[in-house]
Amino acid sequence: MATTSMATRPAVRAINVGVYYGSNKVIEGVTMDMPENEITAIIGPSGAGKSTLLRCINRLNDLIEIFRMEGEMWFGDFNLYAPGSDPTQIRYRIGMVFQRPNPFPKSIYDNIAFGPRINGFKGNMDELVEQSLQGAALWDEVKDRLKESALSLSGGQQQRLCIARALAVEPSVILMDEPCSALDPIATLAIEELMQELKKTYSIVIVTHNMQQAGRVSDKTAFLLPDENRVAHLIEFGDTRTLFTNPTDERTEAYITGRFG
Amino acid sequence: MLRSDYERDLSSLQADLAEMATHVEQATRRALNALETQDLALAQQIIDEDDHIDQLQDDLENKCVTLMATQQPTAIDLRALMSAVHIGVELERMGDYAEGIAKICLRIGDQPLLKPLIDIPRMADLALTMLDESLQCHANRDEWQARKICQDDDAVDDLYNQIYRELLTYMLQDPRNIERATYLLWVAHDLERIADRATNIAERVMWLVSGRTVGTGSMKSDRSLR
DSSP: OOOOOOSSOEEEEEEEEEEEETTEEEEEEEEEEEETTSEEEEEOSTTSSHHHHHHHHTTGGGGSTTEEEEEEEEETTEETTSTTOOHHHHHHHEEEEOSSOOOOSSBHHHHHHHHHHHTTOOSOHHHHHHHHHHHTTOHHHHTTOTTSBGGGSOHHHHHHHHHHHHHHTOOSEEEEESTTTTSOHHHHHHHHHHHHHHTTTSEEEEEOSOHHHHHHHOSEEEEEEEOTTSOEEEEEEEEHHHHHHSOSSHHHHHHHTTSOO | OOHHHHHHHHHHHHHHHHHHHHHHHHHHHHHHHHHHHTOHHHHHHHHHHHHHHHHHHHHHHHHHHHHHHHHOOOHHHHHHHHHHHHHHHHHHHHHHHHHHHHHHHHHHTTSOOSSOOSHHHHHHHHHHHHHHHHHHHHHTTOHHHHHHHHHHHHHHHHHHHHHHHHHHHHHHHOGGGHHHHHHHHHHHHHHHHHHHHHHHHHHHHHHHHHOOOOOTTTSOOOOOOO
């Protein structure tokens, strides 16, 4: 049975969230609090709706015509799906990092400055770029080559650049959709270390099919599993330590011990 | 968890084991003291305080399980965690032997001891030195010191056999001595077991360092008559 934690104030709260693509229901009845300044991991087998659920948080699924969500998604006191709320504004506050690093084919500097410029940022852009790169633990590696193409960076650096780019528009939540799946173990470790730093300032929700990563980095873990009709349910949600040492649901146990999925 | 936090947790295992070992050593020395002075209140206190050693072992085990479940330790890290769990079990059992000696004190009550304690304190000194050295060689990852500890167990076994033979003579001399002689034999047995467990810790250190299994009994000759 899904449980929710009320120990820390939630940054994002899903209440009975269900998702449809056309007439197909893909997620049913997900209720969970993603706490502030913590890392919440969403794990589950392929097709369990992990990314779909994550994309509900910054309304990225709105771009899919046949998408429909029921239930509620709250960001602090703000109802993300209230009529009239602006998805673009939401995405500034709830940043996202994707599976493959996707820097713009521009300079390192311009990758960071792009969002703030569009946003009408009036402050000191050099400072903002430095702060953002510092925040993503990339500054020392790129400070002498800010005008070089972002595509000249390694995969791990590109991913940290994407994190810096997300930080530049001053979000409070960062969503990460399998941010390390295209990276080697060393670059993965760098991102995982960075996440521990970032959570002091931001709240993080990460989707990962690498459950060892969820075990290593997260404070809370949510386990999603599709039923025989391919409708995903939240099977278990709780403290990562407990979920990985003594899960309450036998399906969670079977999944994390590699017995299926 | 930050990698540095993981490293810190791994190195804290040594301190956790050292704390357990200190409690075991104190409990054993105080139990011997309670026996010599026939201090029943002290004996009861040692029995009560064994819960604390059990709690330390619980905490250590939970820490190790969490690290294994969430951090995927490999190679030397994995062996360090497995060793810590094993050594925690050995220390917890040693604590039980100290408690066992305290229980014997209560059974003896105010009956006079059969004989003055001479070889039993010597056995205790040897066994506790082995315990101390086994923790040292664990801290230093010292395979050679570990081998030496396994050999030291022979001296404890020899003392135990000597005590056994001596107590037998008391029993043969006068069957009314049997009960009190048996109590002292039990004390010697508890000490012999403590030394054996220290040997197990040393064997665990050899495995930790080399990754090769050293079977129980392969390093020590076990000359105790049991």
